[in-house]
Amino acid sequence: MAPSLESQRPTLEDGETAPSKVTIVGSGNWGSVAAKLVASNTLKLSSFHDEVRMWVFEETLPSGEKLTEVINRTNENVKYLPGIKLGQNVVADPDIEHAVKDANMLVFVTPHQFMEGICKRLVGKIREDAEAISLIKGMEVKTEGPCMISTLISQQLGINCCVLMGANIANEIAVEKFSEATVGYRENREMAQKWVGLFGTPYFMVSAVQDVEGVELCGTLKNIVAIAAGFVDGLEMGNNTKAAIMRIGLREMKAFSKLLFSSVRDSTFFESCGVADLITTCLGGRNRKCADAFARSGGKRSFDELEAEMLQGQKLQGVSTAKEVYEVLSHRGWLELFPLFTTVHEICIGRLPPSAIVEYSEHTPKFSLLDGSTQLY
Amino acid sequence: MAPSLESQRPTLEDGETAPSKVTIVGSGNWGSVAAKLVASNTLKLSSFHDEVRMWVFEETLPSGEKLTEVINRTNENVKYLPGIKLGQNVVADPDIEHAVKDANMLVFVTPHQFMEGICKRLVGKIREDAEAISLIKGMEVKTEGPCMISTLISQQLGINCCVLMGANIANEIAVEKFSEATVGYRENREMAQKWVGLFGTPYFMVSAVQDVEGVELCGTLKNIVAIAAGFVDGLEMGNNTKAAIMRIGLREMKAFSKLLFSSVRDSTFFESCGVADLITTCLGGRNRKCADAFARSGGKRSFDELEAEMLQGQKLQGVSTAKEVYEVLSHRGWLELFPLFTTVHEICIGRLPPSAIVEYSEHTPKFSLLDGSTQLY
Numbered sequence: 209m210a211p212s213l214e215s216q217r218p219t220l221e222d223g224e225t226a227p228s229k230v231t232i233v234g235s236g237n238w239g240s241v242a243a244k245l246v247a248s249n250t251l252k253l254s255s256f257h258d259e260v261r262m263w264v265f266e267e268t269l270p271s272g273e274k275l276t277e278v279i280n281r282t283n284e285n286v287k288y289l290p291g292i293k294l295g296q297n298v299v300a301d302p303d304i305e306h307a308v309k310d311a312n313m314l315v316f317v318t319p320h321q322f323m324e325g326i327c328k329r330l331v332g333k334i335r336e337d338a339e340a341i342s343l344i345k346g347m348e349v350k351t352e353g354p355c356m357i358s359t360l361i362s363q364q365l366g367i368n369c370c371v372l373m374g375a376n377i378a379n380e381i382a383v384e385k386f387s388e389a390t391v392g393y394r395e396n397r398e399m400a401q402k403w404v405g406l407f408g409t410p411y412f413m414v415s416a417v418q419d420v421e422g423v424e425l426c427g428t429l430k431n432i433v434a435i436a437a438g439f440v441d442g443l444e445m446g447n448n449t450k451a452a453i454m455r456i457g458l459r460e461m462k463a464f465s466k467l468l469f470s471s472v473r474d475s476t477f478f479e480s481c482g483v484a485d486l487i488t489t490c491l492g493g494r495n496r497k498c499a500d501a502f503a504r505s506g507g508k509r510s511f512d513e514l515e516a517e518m519l520q521g522q523k524l525q526g527v528s529t530a531k532e533v534y535e536v537l538s539h540r541g542w543l544e545l546f547p548l549f550t551t552v553h554e555i556c557i558g559r560l561p562p563s564a565i566v567e568y569s570e571h572t573p574k575f576s577l578l579d580g581s582t583q584l585y
Numbered sequence: 586m587a588p589s590l591e592s593q594r595p596t597l598e599d600g601e602t603a604p605s606k607v608t609i610v611g612s613g614n615w616g617s618v619a620a621k622l623v624a625s626n627t628l629k630l631s632s633f634h635d636e637v638r639m640w641v642f643e644e645t646l647p648s649g650e651k652l653t654e655v656i657n658r659t660n661e662n663v664k665y666l667p668g669i670k671l672g673q674n675v676v677a678d679p680d681i682e683h684a685v686k687d688a689n690m691l692v693f694v695t696p697h698q699f700m701e702g703i704c705k706r707l708v709g710k711i712r713e714d715a716e717a718i719s720l721i722k723g724m725e726v727k728t729e730g731p732c733m734i735s736t737l738i739s740q741q742l743g744i745n746c747c748v749l750m751g752a753n754i755a756n757e758i759a760v761e762k763f764s765e766a767t768v769g770y771r772e773n774r775e776m777a778q779k780w781v782g783l784f785g786t787p788y789f790m791v792s793a794v795q796d797v798e799g800v801e802l803c804g805t806l807k808n809i810v811a812i813a814a815g816f817v818d819g820l821e822m823g824n825n826t827k828a829a830i831m832r833i834g835l836r837e838m839k840a841f842s843k844l845l846f847s848s849v850r851d852s853t854f855f856e857s858c859g860v861a862d863l864i865t866t867c868l869g870g871r872n873r874k875c876a877d878a879f880a881r882s883g884g885k886r887s888f889d890e891l892e893a894e895m896l897q898g899q900k901l902q903g904v905s906t907a908k909e910v911y912e913v914l915s916h917r918g919w920l921e922l923f924p925l926f927t928t929v930h931e932i933c934i935g936r937l938p939p940s941a942i943v944e945y946s947e948h949t950p951k952f953s954l955l956d957g958s959t960q961l962y
Contacts, residue, residue: 375832380825386943388829411943413829447868448757452765452790455752455861462855474851478839483860484832491824491868566763566788 229257230406231311233326234318234343235264235279235300238378240289242317242343245381245407247295253405258297261311266302276300292382305333313406316361317343323357327364340369341391341403345427346525349532351539354468356424358392368396370403371420373427374480375488384411390481391416392423415479421469422476426461430486431526432533433457436552437490438499439565449566454490456548458483464533464546494519495526503562511556527556606634607783608688610703611695611720612641612656612677615755617666619694619720622758622784624672630782635674638688643679653677669759682710690783693738694720700734704741717746718768718780722804723902726909728916731845733801735769745773747780748797750804751857752865761788765857768793769800792856798846799853803838807863808903809910810834813929814867815876816942826943831867833925835860841910841923871896872903880939888933904933 230250232243243262250256267275269287278286279300283293301307304326308314312335318326323344344357358369374389381387389407393400393416400416408414417423436457440450458477465472476482490496498514505514515524534553537543543550554560607627609620620639627633644652646664655663656677660670678684681703685691689712695703700721721734735746751766758764766784770777770793777793785791794800813834817827835854842849853859867873875891882891892901911930914920920927931937 375825375828377823377825380823385822386826386829388832445762446754446757447865448752448754449763451752451861451864451868452763452857454864455765455855455857458860459855474855478832478836478851478854480829480832483835484828487828487831487864488824491828 225255227255227257228313228402229259229261229311230313230315231261231263231308232315232317233263233304233308234316235262235285235288236317236319237288238343238376239317240285240292240294241378241382242315242407243298244289244292244294245409245412246315247298248409249406251295251297255402256406260295260298261307262294262298262300263304263307264300264302274302276302289378289382304329308334308338311335312338313402314338314340314367315343316340316357320344320346320348320357323360324364327360330365334365334367338365338367339399339402340365340367342369342371342424343373345373346431346529347424347428349428349529349536351535353536354425354428356421358420358424368394368399369420370394370400371424371427372403372407372414373423373485374414375484377488377492381412384409386411386413388413388415388480388484390414390423390476390479392420392476392481393418394420417473417476417479419471419473419476422465422472423479423481425465425468425472426477426481426485428525428529429461429464429533430457430489431495432530432549432552433461433486434489434493434495435499435526435530435556436548436565438496438501439503439552439555439562441496442500442503443562443565445566450490453548453565454486458486460546460548461486464549467542494522495524498524499526502556507555507558507562526552530556602632604632604634605690605779606688607637607690607692608685609637609639609692609694610681610685611693612639612662612665613694613696614665615720615753616694617662617669617671618755618759619692619784620675621666621669621671622786622789623692624675625786626783628672628674632779633690633783637672637675638684639671639675639677640681640684641677641679651679653679666755666759681706685711685715688712689715690779691715691717691744692720693717693734697721697723697725697734700737701741704737707742711742711744715742715744716776716779717742717744719746719748719801720750722750723808723906724801724805726805726906726913728912730913731802731805733798735797735801745771745776746797747771747777748801748804749780749784749791750800750862751791752861754865754869758789761786763788763790765790765792765861767791767800767853767856767858769797769853769858770795771797794850794853794856796848796850796853799842799849800856800858802842802845802849803854803858803862805902805906806838806841806910807834807866808872809907809926809929810838810863811866811870811872812876812903812907812933813925813942815873815878816880816929816932816939818873819877819880820939820942822943827867830925830942831863835863837923837925838863841926844919871899872901875901876903879933884932884935884939903929907933 247260250258264276340361342357347357348355358371361369371392372389391400391403404414404416436453440453462477501514511527530553533549537546551564624637627635641653717738719734724734725732735748738746748769749766768777768780781791781793813830817830839854878891888904907930910926914923928941
């Protein structure tokens with residue numbers, strides 16, 4: 209029989225604040241791994257309440273059982289992270305309002321398209337002193353500016369929101385392969401360190417940078433570069449060309465982020481959320497894979513068709529992000545500053561052949577278009 | 586019959602300076618590709634003399650012919666770059682003193698261990714107004730500091746020396762696959778632009794940065810990181826871990842370069858010589874390959890043995906560079922600041938198992954050891 213969780217809690221000494229209570233909002237593949245990481249730390253650290261609550265969108269399994277019941281009985285998310293013990297202190301809860309009501313540390317890790325609805329449901333239902341972190345990649349980039357998930361959470365719920373991004377393939381971290389991540393924070397360095405402590409383990413090294421926007425934009429823009437890298441693979445152009453395209457992509461990620469937010473720091477792109485996530489995504493990843501197949505077909509098969517065939521219901525984000533970014537660039541007159549982003553979109557919509565990804569002679573950035581723009585690169 | 590080279594030369598107008606004469610010192614795989622790139626540009630640009638002289642270390646081929654004779658007859662370096670036309674304006678010359686005597690632009694591209702001897706032979710034999718560029722990667726890092734090839738050339742010959750580095754797999758550039766490179770220069774931006782014009786083509790994009798040391802150190806230090814990446818591959822740890830190790834490696838390359846030369850710029854590591862060359866080297870490349878095999882053998886086969894078996898006479902630079910860097914770190918008390926570089930060397934000499942490459946819990950950099958050192962990262 210499992211020991212009572214509370215028996216492991218150290219006594220609260222004078223002057224200590226009450227331990228923080230953590231709730232994970234989301235329970236997919238990455239959400240489940242996040243729960244495992246967090247739950248291993250709340251047991252060890254006296255500044256956290258042992259129990260980690262995890263909101264689970266309830267499903268009935270083929271066996272007829274409810275998903276939350278199976279998770280709470282087996283300590284496994286049998287549907288989204290089978291074979292991995294989450295920790296006995298993870299409690300699955302199908303009621304989102306109940307799951308968040310006692311928590312002062314909220315971890316958001318759902319598909320990005322659900323976040324607006326979730327925020328609306330949670331207004332007035334969370335603690336006033338709650339702090340949030342978003343692990344959600346793939347915000348939308350609208351013409352009037354990017355719709356940052358961290359901003360959505362902050363504005364809708366009236367709370368502070370950090371982000372955690374990085375080279376994070378959930379299944380590899382689940383089996384405790386060495387990895388890293390980056391926490392982006394706005395002002396409160398102490399809170400950022402608390403998130404670092406909550407997520408970090410010897411095999412999952414987390415560091416914090418004061419740059420929410422830079423960190424969050426990395427997690428989205430890398431998918432455009434992965435499409436470009438996939439084209440290079442499909443054209444069988446070799447590692448040399450692929451490395452060049454990845455570098456140009458990283459440069460455009462940096463330049464685009466800095467044009468949108470002057471607070472974005474160059475150094476962020478050396479962090480796990482920048483160069484490392486880019487490398488992982490361009491080596492493996494579904495954007496790369498579908499773009500590879502697209503190029504091999506000579507652009508004759510559509511991304512919709514390839515996605516349906518190759519991804520078993522998972523969604524490709526690079527193509528839609530490329531379109532969104534293209535609209536921003538076009539709207540602001542920046543197309544010529546971003547030859548790679550621009551070309552990716554034009555290949556995706558069939559305006560250019562896949563081989564255009566390396567035809568740069570006429571696409572060299574026009575540095576003179578914006579004052580001081582050479583510093584963007 | 587080939588047209589006379591001189592017939593293509595535009596007439597010199599009033600105020601124009603005499604066209605520059607280029608000599609390539611070296612004719613291996615990369616040297617031959619460099620000759621091809623340069624020769625395509627000297628034909629097009631009136632600021633250069635059409636003819637490109639290439640010093641060739643004379644060899645007698647199995648057919649009994651001299652290598653220089655075959656190159657001059659066929660326009661191919663049949664030994665080191667077979668199947669590629671160098672251009673009719675490339676003239677192979679077995680006499681190094683004769684090859685350099687008229688040139689005011691010298692391109693050095695030999696194995697690095699020959700450079701000291703070559704410089705000694707050329708003292709007093711070159712034009713006084715000569716400018717140099719080094720394409721040579723793999724300088725030695727001695728305890729008293731790195732022995733930069735560009736510095737060796739500058740000091741021995743009393744001339745200015747730029748460097749050109751980048752993600753440059755010679756055989757891929759030879760078949761005109763898209764690639765990039767970085768020119769590092771010290772002060773003379775105009776001269777750097779002249780080198781950019783001499784090497785750049787639509788498929789070989791060159792840019793210049795004012796940071797000779799940063800650019801040159803990238804070309805050497807990346808090989809240590811490639812050894813680490815090879816260990817990760819051999820241990821089958823996946824792309825996520827590999828990306829993390831590459832990122833940490835890039836961070837240490839930057840920190841080490843900045844500690845040695847305060848003039849080194851962060852932005853250099855975003856250039857082709859930095860992140861792109863690192864990616865290429867960690868994806869393919871012989872350092873990665875041998876380190877992969879080393880890890881698969883559990884460290885039981887030595888690098889000497891693997892090198893002899895796998896590289897057909899080519900040399901592995903990462904292992905010796907790791908040793909040289911370790912000596913510098915040890916001598917200066919910096920070992921703890923560079924856990925990845927340190928660990929690579931200790932694995933290579935058998936002091937640690939290959940799996941130590943990802944055991945970072947006890948190897949976290951101690952930022953407090955050096956004032957301001959956090960900015961190194």
